[in-house]
Amino acid sequence: MNSLNAIRLFTASVDAGSFSEVGRRLGMAPSSVxxxxxxxxxxxxxQLIHRTTRKLSLTEAGRLYFExxxxxxxxxxxATAAVSHLEESPRGVLHVNGPTAFGVRHVAPALPDFLARYPEVRIELTLTDNFVDLLEVGADVAVRVGELEDSSLIARRLAPNRRVLCASPGYLAKAGAPERPQDLADHNCLVYTRHHGNVNWNLGGPDGLAEVRVGGNLRTNNTEAVHAAALGGLGIALLPSWLVGQEVQSGRLAEVLPGYRAAPGALxxxxxxxxxxxxxxxxxxxAFVDFMVERFGPRPYWEDPPQDGADASPMG
Amino acid sequence: MNSLNAIRLFTASVDAGSFSEVGRRLGMAPSSVxxxxxxxxxxxxxQLIHRTTRKLSLTEAGRLYFExxxxxxxxxxxATAAVSHLEESPRGVLHVNGPTAFGVRHVAPALPDFLARYPEVRIELTLTDNFVDLLEVGADVAVRVGELEDSSLIARRLAPNRRVLCASPGYLAKAGAPERPQDLADHNCLVYTRHHGNVNWNLGGPDGLAEVRVGGNLRTNNTEAVHAAALGGLGIALLPSWLVGQEVQSGRLAEVLPGYRAAPGALxxxxxxxxxxxxxxxxxxxAFVDFMVERFGPRPYWEDPPQDGADASPMG
DNA sequence: ATGATATTTGCAAATAAAGCAAAGATGAGC
DNA sequence: GCTCATCTTTGCTTTATTTGCAAATATCAT
Known part of the structure; x- marks a missing residue:
């Protein structure tokens, strides 16, 4: 196998006109050249080069090869420079994958700022709700909410994923606001579930952990459906803060049992x-991951402003 | 320095889709790949390739680099194949250098046969009478008559270089044919010399070596001039057999003192x-050298047909 | 002629590459 | 859900290649 180095030394010798000169320029022994x-x-x-001790001259084969x-x-x-150039600064196509709901609400809105900061990057955003193999789909980075499957991928935490109990002000005015977890059993709770069977909500508060069997006239495997129903005043929902945080802040939804927190589960x-x-x-x-970490910060914009112990899980 | 081998293994891996497969195909350990x-x-x-234990996939940089x-x-x-191809069989431009007189008489006439046998060769024939550096003039091979300068070149003997005494039949009819070397002193001898001063011809024969001081009404540093004068009947000349051999055979010139031979000198x-x-x-x-050796053979066509002892130097 | 500098080669040291074995990862099939 | 076969990677040792130095030889300028 002819080595690249030998070819480089050959062309260098043709340019320099001497093996010794090449050695001098490249800091190596002439014998090696x-x-x-x-x-x-x-x-x-x-034969590529005719040699005398005083000068080198190319053979016909050498001339042909040299050219x-x-x-x-x-x-x-x-080619090497092009690849290295790619890594000098963020540039090229960045394939981002993520779940639809979160992607629409919090990834896509971040992209204009990201692209403004890195104008040489082009983004291809793929939103899918079934988990896909990053490499399979050709994605460079994926945003995942909850349940990290075991994989060889590196996971960088972007934000907490708190769930909050909430309902529309209209519903609460009509049905009253629960005061203790047990009161939820008498409310119309909008249940998100992927399976049949009973659903319990585990709530932690000043008086410890309480598990409440909940139910109502809507069960669905689609979080957005729960969300829409809650906004419509149908009942009480347990939804991720990234989905309802800003609506709680604006008053379109009201937090229920604010002193309690949903026990962290796999989600x-x-x-x-x-x-x-x-x-x-x-x-x-x-750059993308750093940007998202910075954008969401330790307390994402959809969370309440800081309050005592609000960030620490009451479950320990 | 990135090695050519690594690049080949990279592309092979992209083609094969697996380091192990590459190893299998190339007979090397997958760990090496x-x-x-x-x-x-x-x-x-x-990063050029994303790896999992089950499949490889190219990064953007990898795709770019691979292409x-x-x-x-x-x-x-x-390029390598082109150079190797050049050496598979005689082909390309062959620069031949040689002295003018010999070149015109014995090299150039050989070229049609040579080119017919090797139709992919093109010849560039440079005839010069001053000795030139092969590499300087870009020649691949040179034909030299006599006096081999000390050099690092390889010399392959093509033919002997005998000198013969000769004169035109007309001159001999007029002036008589010498019978012993000493008789030459009384003849008009046509002297080829590069320097001023006396000229001696050393002739060996049955009675040993004889040195004769010769001279006449023509001294020149040009062999062809001597030749022309001899043909014109001016006198007796000492000329190389390659120049006069065929004329001796045809009778245009007659050999003088045929029992004697010029002592071999540097020429x-x-x-x-x-x-x-x-x-x-x-x-x-x-191919060229072999061709010329074959063409001239042990006894070139310009020499007399074999006769007893004709090829052995009488000088021992 | 002599000296400075060139290529090349032998030899020993340094460097790079290879294989082997083991560990961890992943997908197929039962 | 579990086992198995196969894949990549890493540590370690062995092997192969490359390097530099010194010496031999060659060439040109002075």
Whole structure:
């Protein structure tokens, strides 16, 4: 196998006109240059350079090889430079994958700022609700809400994933506001569930953990449907803060049992960015993840303003 | 320095879709493939391939690199093949250098046959009478008559370089034919010399070596002038057999003192082909030299037909 | 002729690459 | 859900390649 180094030394020798000169320029022994070129000649099976102790001159084969190989080396350096250039600063196409609801509400709105900061990046955003293999779909980074499947991917936490009990002010005015978890049993609770069977909400508060069997006239496997029903005044819902936080802040929804918190389950492990555990993390992915971490901060904009103990889980 | 091998393994991995498969195809350990590709990634500073244990997938940088580098590798192989092709059989331009007189009489007439046998060769024939540096003038092979300068070139003997005494039949009819070397002193001898001063001809015969001081009404540093004068009947000349052999055979000139031979001097070491002592002798040069050796044979066509002792130097 | 500098080669040291084995990861099939 | 086969990677050792130095030889300028 003829080595790239030998070819580089060959062209350098042609340029310099002397193996010793090449050695001097490249800081290596002239004998090494001589041997590499000789090895190259052996590998192509032809004399490339006529040598005397005073000067080198190309053979016909050498001239032919030099002309072609010079351009090839330049092209190779260019290709390497192009790839290195890609990593100098965030640039190129960034494939982002995420769940539809969160993506629409919190990823897409962030993109204009991100693209303004990194004008050489182009984003391809794929929103899917079934978990997909990052590499399969060709994504560089994925945003995942809750339940991190075991994988070799690196997960960077972007935000907590708190769930809040809430209902529309209209519903509460009509049905009254529960005062203790047990009161939920007498309310129309809008249940998000993926399976049949009973549903319990686990609520932690000053008096410990309370588990309440809840139900009502709407069960659905779609969070957005629960959300819409709650906004419509149908009943009390347990929904992620990223979905209802801003509506609670604006008063379109009111928090129920504000002194209690839903016990963190598998769905509550947080909101993460996932990306391959490569040795060379691309700058565009790093930039994106850093940007999202910075944008959401320790307390995302959809959460209440800080209050005592609001961030610590009452469940310990 | 990123090695060519690593790049080849990278593209092979992309093609095969697996480091192990590459290892199987190329008969090497998968760990080696993995390490080479990883080293390549380090050298270009970017992840090229996302890996899981089950499949490989290209990063954007990898796709970019693969596309460019595939073409480059193909071009490199092509360049190598082109050079190797040059050496498969005699082909390309062959620069031949030689002295004018001999070249015109015995090299140029040989070329049609040579080119007919090797139709892919093109010849550039440079005839010069001053000795030139082969490499300086870009010649692949030189034909030299006599006096081999000390050099690193390889000399292959093509033919002997005998000198013969001759004169036109007309001159001999008029002035008589000498019978012993001493008789030459009374003849008009046509002297080829490069310097001023006396000229002696050394002749060996049955009665040993005889040195005769010769002279006449023509001294010149040009062999062809001597030749022309001899043909014109001016006198007796000492000329190389390659120049007058065929004329002696045809009777246009007659050999003088045929029992004697000119003592070999520096000019008589023979006729040689010279070419660089490269480790890889190009096939076109080898073909040319072989062709000329074969064409001239042990007894060139310009020499007399074999006769007893005619080929052995009487000088021992 | 002599000196400075060139290529090349032998030899020993340094560097790089290879294989092997083991560990961790992943998907297929039962 | 579990086991198995296969994949990538890493540590370690062995092997192969490359390097530099010194010496031999060659060439040109002075």
């Amino acid at each position: 001589s041997r590499q070129v000789a090895a190259l000649e052996d590998s192509v099976g032809a 072609r190989v010079s351009r090839i080396l330049a092209a190779l350096d260019e 509550d492990t947080g909101i993460h960015a996932l990306y391959p555990a490569d040795r060379h993390l691309s700058t565009k992915v790093r | 993995s390490r080479q590709v990883a080293a390549l990634e380090d050298s270009v500073g970017a 460019r580098v595939s073409r480059i590798l193909a071009a490199l192989d092509e 008589d070491t023979g006729i040689h082909a010279l070419y660089p002592a490269d480790r890889h002798l190009s096939t076109k040069v080898r």
